Amino acid sequence: MAHPAGPRHAEILAAPHLAERPSSPEAMAEIPANVFPRNASRNADGVLEVAGVTADRLAQDYGTPLFVYDEADFRSRCADMQAAFGPYGRVHYASKAFLSVQVAKWVQSEGLSLDVCTGDELAIALHAGFPAERIALHGNNKSEAELDAALAAGVGHIILDSMIEIERLDRLAGERGVVAEVLVRVTPGVEAHTHEFISTAHEDQKFGFALAGGVAMNAIRAVFATANLRLVGLHSHIGSQIFEIDGFELAAQRVLSLLAEVVEEFGVDKTSQIRMLDLGGGLGIAYVPSDDPPPVKALADSLATIVERESARLGLPMPLIAVEPGRAIAGPAGITLYRVGTIKDVALDGKTVRRYVSVDGGMSDNIRTVLYDAEYDVRLASRESSASAVVCRVVGKHCESGDIVIRDCWLPEDLAPGDLLAVGATGAYCYSMSSRYNMAPRPAVVAVNEGTSRRILRRETVEDFLSLEVGNE
Numbered sequence: 001m002a003h004p005a006g007p008r009h010a011e012i013l014a015a016p017h018l019a020e021r022p023s024s025p026e027a028m029a030e031i032p033a034n035v036f037p038r039n040a041s042r043n044a045d046g047v048l049e050v051a052g053v054t055a056d057r058l059a060q061d062y063g064t065p066l067f068v069y070d071e072a073d074f075r076s077r078c079a080d081m082q083a084a085f086g087p088y089g090r091v092h093y094a095s096k097a098f099l100s101v102q103v104a105k106w107v108q109s110e111g112l113s114l115d116v117c118t119g120d121e122l123a124i125a126l127h128a129g130f131p132a133e134r135i136a137l138h139g140n141n142k143s144e145a146e147l148d149a150a151l152a153a154g155v156g157h158i159i160l161d162s163m164i165e166i167e168r169l170d171r172l173a174g175e176r177g178v179v180a181e182v183l184v185r186v187t188p189g190v191e192a193h194t195h196e197f198i199s200t201a202h203e204d205q206k207f208g209f210a211l212a213g214g215v216a217m218n219a220i221r222a223v224f225a226t227a228n229l230r231l232v233g234l235h236s237h238i239g240s241q242i243f244e245i246d247g248f249e250l251a252a253q254r255v256l257s258l259l260a261e262v263v264e265e266f267g268v269d270k271t272s273q274i275r276m277l278d279l280g281g282g283l284g285i286a287y288v289p290s291d292d293p294p295p296v297k298a299l300a301d302s303l304a305t306i307v308e309r310e311s312a313r314l315g316l317p318m319p320l321i322a323v324e325p326g327r328a329i330a331g332p333a334g335i336t337l338y339r340v341g342t343i344k345d346v347a348l349d350g351k352t353v354r355r356y357v358s359v360d361g362g363m364s365d366n367i368r369t370v371l372y373d374a375e376y377d378v379r380l381a382s383r384e385s386s387a388s389a390v391v392c393r394v395v396g397k398h399c400e401s402g403d404i405v406i407r408d409c410w411l412p413e414d415l416a417p418g419d420l421l422a423v424g425a426t427g428a429y430c431y432s433m434s435s436r437y438n439m440a441p442r443p444a445v446v447a448v449n450e451g452t453s454r455r456i457l458r459r460e461t462v463e464d465f466l467s468l469e470v471g472n473e
């Protein structure tokens with residue numbers, strides 16, 4: 001395909017998945033099945049549809065930017081997780097990836113458990129009628145109020161993260177006259193191959209008790225010394241967006257070795273209630289077509305084999321394996337629709353230009369590009385184009401030059417204001433990490449299913465912002 005006339009457009013060298021110009025307009029129009037929701041496709045008119053509802057219709061009915069979740073996709077990923085890991089233990093959906101009352105209901109009806117990190121995530125789950133005994137509470141700085149709310153609700157277990165918290169929870173449980181089931185979060189010193197800020201099991205960070213220096217063992221001793229805490233498992237989470245099993249394998253080996261030490265010190269009888277090995281979340285997804293994460297079932301079976309082998313080697317009974325996937329359930333189920341507002345060719349030097357495509361959202365609804373250099377796949381959603389491919393940078397509307405949604409991508413040369421763009425795999429950690437920067441209202445969130453759509457969260461309005469104002473009477 002020829003370059004468009006005029007100055008040469010900036011070529012992409014850094015991103016391997018973009019190194020090759022799409023072979024044809026059809027290739028550029030393709031909706032990559034491993035990135036977009038399972039029920040997304042281009043219809044006969046060339047318009048993107050999700051679960052039978054067109055991007056045009058959605059934008060017209062609900063406005064843009066818009067988060068669109070394929071409900072059947074979300075549910076099927078819950079079901080896949082449950083089928084893969086359920087036989088070995090328990091699946092907690094990590095609600096931080098994306099939570100709403102509807103989402104909690106989907107998770108519940110698919111039979112999964114739920115992991116929450118704050119009192120307010122807990123409140124949303126309880127509001128949805130999620131059974132408290134299937135909820136686990138995480139967090140490195142849970143307040144007394146949050147711990148007490150969890151005890152009042154009767155959550156399944158609480159994952160302990162500091163010595164102060166052990167004392168705090170023991171006291172609160174005593175005051176309520178209950179015994180709280182707890183896991184101790186162990187930091188096993190595994191460097192997951194992922195971005196530093198989403199890697200959580202190397203030792204120099206805020207989560208958990210280090211295996212090194214006997215810190216985790218001391219925490220376990222402290223729990224055994226309490227009157228109102230019952231240790232039912234050990235937890236480790238090595239990071240997020242992980243494609244290889246070796247990090248999980250090493251973490252499982254190390255945590256099981258710690259368990260063997262605990263059994264040796266406290267005896268088989270006193271430790272028989274420690275039945276859960278929670279390996280956390282972190283299962284990776286495809287953000288761009290070349291990403292190839294392992295299938296969930298294969299991962300589950302390999303992990304179970306490893307845990308079984310290690311347990312046998314250490315003379316321990318096979319524990320229940322718990323996992324806490326967030327991204328792998330919510331991520332691929334969601335897309336973001338944006339409306340193109342302006343397009344600008346910016347001269348980089350004498351010979352090249354970069355095409356900036358500005359959309360009506362940005363870092364307020366997707367901070368991941370700015371925060372982690374995350375990559376995304378974007379497609380023209382409102383029509384098909386036969387124009388040639390041009391390297392573009394999709395940017396938001398915020399007062400920040402770093403407000404980039406997609407650093408480099410191929411889009412049709414004839415892209416114009418008013419066109420709709422769809423960014424794939426934005427279902428996790430986009431809405432949940434959104435902000436109101438520049439008074440940007442949080443977008444609406446829509447669920448689509450079998451040809452129908454419904455709002456599950458309405459768009460914020462300036463009236464919402466004004467309702468927070470005080471002292472202006």
Ligand SMILES: Cc1ncc(COP(=O)(O)O)c(C=O)c1O
Nearest residue numbers: 094237240281282324325326327
């Ligand atoms: C303790 C814990 N569990 C589960 C998750 C969910 O991770 P992911 O969405 O990568 O599966 C996280 C986030 O990284 C976490 O910190």
Ligand SMILES: N[C@@H](CCCC[NH3+])C(=O)O
Nearest residue numbers: 096198240241368428429
């Ligand atoms: N928020 C991160 C992952 C960390 C999640 C929780 N520990 C992301 O968007 O990738």
